[in-house]
Amino acid sequence: MKPLSDSERAELLPALDGWSLVEGRDAIRKRFVFEDFGAAFAWMSRVALAAEKAGHHPEWFNVYNRVDVVLSTHDAGGLTRRDVELAQRMDLYASGLLKA
Numbered sequence: 001m002k003p004l005s006d007s008e009r010a011e012l013l014p015a016l017d018g019w020s021l022v023e024g025r026d027a028i029r030k031r032f033v034f035e036d037f038g039a040a041f042a043w044m045s046r047v048a049l050a051a052e053k054a055g056h057h058p059e060w061f062n063v064y065n066r067v068d069v070v071l072s073t074h075d076a077g078g079l080t081r082r083d084v085e086l087a088q089r090m091d092l093y094a095s096g097l098l099k100a
């Protein structure tokens with residue numbers, strides 16, 4: 001999988017909801033805040049199954065109801081379409097679960 005081209009970045013990254021570029025690294029990040037630990041972990045479980053199926057895994061750190069996520073494609077050394085797809089899937093699965 002090739003890293004995103006400049007034109008792909010310009011098109012795909014601004015369309016993502018709440019994701020931002022990580023400084024000093026070709027990666028994107030987002031903080032998800034859920035109602036409680038149960039909601040956070042339910043979401044993580046669902047994402048984990050999808051990630052395993054796709055063979056593309058997040059870097060993430062969970063404390064109680066908060067999950068800090070970083071996405072990058074290690075094999076490509078930077079952002080690829082796989083990261084964009086996983087970000088979109090994470091957002092989809094989080095809808096309705098996030099803290100108001």
Ligand SMILES: C[C@H](O)[C@H](O)[C@H]1CNC2=NC(N)=NC(=O)C2=N1
Pocket residue numbers: 055056057058071072073074075076
């Ligand atoms: C063999 C296996 O599919 C690869 O090592 C996958 C696993 N999960 C991965 N996840 C991420 N984020 N980047 C990768 O390059 C990657 N590679």
